[in-house]
Amino acid sequence: MLKWLAIVLIVLLALLQYRLWLGEGGVRDLAQVRERVAALEAENKPLRDRNARLAAEVVDLKTGLDAIEERGRSDIGMVRTDEQFFWVPGVAVEATQREAGASRVAGASPATEARR
Known part of the structure; x- marks a missing residue:
């Protein structure tokens, strides 16, 4: 009787190990x-x-x-009220943006740029 109980427990342990490692919801x-x-x-x-x-x-x-x-x-x-805006026809927007970037590098303030 004890021998059969040990065999059943070993088989049950093997089935549980299989499910743990390879079954659905297991380690994988x-x-x-x-x-x-x-x-x-x-x-x-x-x-x-x-x-x-x-x-x-x-x-x-x-x-x-x-x-x-x-x-x-x-x-x-x-444009702010204390600034003056001048629009120059025929000048491309890209050119004015390049000039604005160059004047910022030179140290001009944004208010000075707007007055140009």
Whole structure:
């Protein structure tokens, strides 16, 4: 009787070991799930960084006037009241942008650039 009980327990242990290592939900499946999680985390990292930048921009736009002024200048070409804007017909936008970049390097302020 004890001999049969030992054989049954050994067979049961072998079946459980098989399921643990090779069966559904076993160690192999766990390794595959971990690899998939790592791949998805790597895929989501740039998106999280982008969301953080956008959230910071939203906070900046809600609280600071500098960000609003920068948006107005770059997106719709707004000019402050103490500045003068001169439009020169026939000059390409790219050329004026290059000149603006060169004057910034030379140390001219943005207000000086707008008066030119």
